[in-house]
Amino acid sequence: MRGAVAIFRRDFKKFLGNPVIIVMTLFMPIMYLIIFGNAMGGTITHIPIGVAQEEPFEDATPLFLSAVEGLGRYHTAGNPRIFDVTVFSGEATAKRAFEEGKVMAVAIFPSRVSNDHAVRLYLDSSEYMIPGLIQAGVSGVMAQSGAQNPLQVSKIYGEIDYIQFFGVGVIVMAIFMTTMMGGGIGLIRDRENGIIEGYLVTPVKRSSIILGIIASGTVKAFMAGFIIFLVDIVVAGVTIRSMETFLMVLVVLFIVSIGITSLVVSFSSRFSAQQEYASVVAFLNLVLFMTSGAFYPVLGMPDWLRWIATINPEYYAIHALRSLILRGQANLIGMDLLAIFIFSGIAIALGITTYRRTLE
16 A cells, blocks of 8 residues: 555656646646637628629619628627628629639529529538528528529539538648657657767758658658548548649648648657647647638637637648639639748748757
8 A cells, every 4th residue: 555655646746746737737628618619619700702693784673782781781699790792793703703712602693673583692512501501691681572583502512511521621630640649759759769869979960850850750741641531532422523633632731741740840849758748739739720620610710719710721721622622623722822831931940940959
């Protein structure tokens, strides 16, 4: 019994002597409550949609005017408006904005006052819940105006299930988890075993050491992301429309792998114990993944979480992958690639700088 008490005292003192573990043990559940609770299930607002009348037309019809007004005021109690409505001068202009990703739906209203002509609604079906909200909103304002026109709905990217929507996010999760386990923890283990000190007595530059570690972690993370991508094709049923799209997916996976590996390695170089590192990186994973839009549309998050999403590299990675895998539109990922490139460059510089300071 005395032995058990002695071991208990030693282990408990060790726990009390590590403030990082104590703080993260208490901090993590609170952050799960705040971030996860706000990131999931919120009211989706400010959905960008476009409206236009069929061409040719001279004057706006009563149905068109009432629909524009009704959609602009459409909201639930205590929440901001659900739709941000843009009125386009014609159908061609509205559809061009839809193809460029500026709006998530386009409603084309007939130019004649007649109940025989259908209202045509084009939806970006690659998002979760948003297409249903848009369709319900258009149907609702038409009913309020007393219109009897049929509603013709076109889901541009077909029927997309939640497993396909979420499956794209899991690819990025696999990259982060592989980097966390195979890159960061491996670096700390090498330091504990004296391998890093062995590198320092060789002619290899310190920057070369960190670049080699980042390169190795990048390859492992890319392989993990590629495997989950193939699993998505088999299990989730996503389809790749062309070889060009397939190659672009690989490019995005590789760039994301570089950036996330560099970030994780820069964190790991500041810790000497695996336990401390794991707790901090688990918190980082929570913040990045929950605000990436992998689980739930970013439009359903409060404003302060949306701001985090705008500086979250995983948000741009998931948007780029969804544009390629679910939409088959490589023209929508220009800003995503730019953001990921910038993040990767900053992460590599941060990793080299942090590692050098740690060795000094």
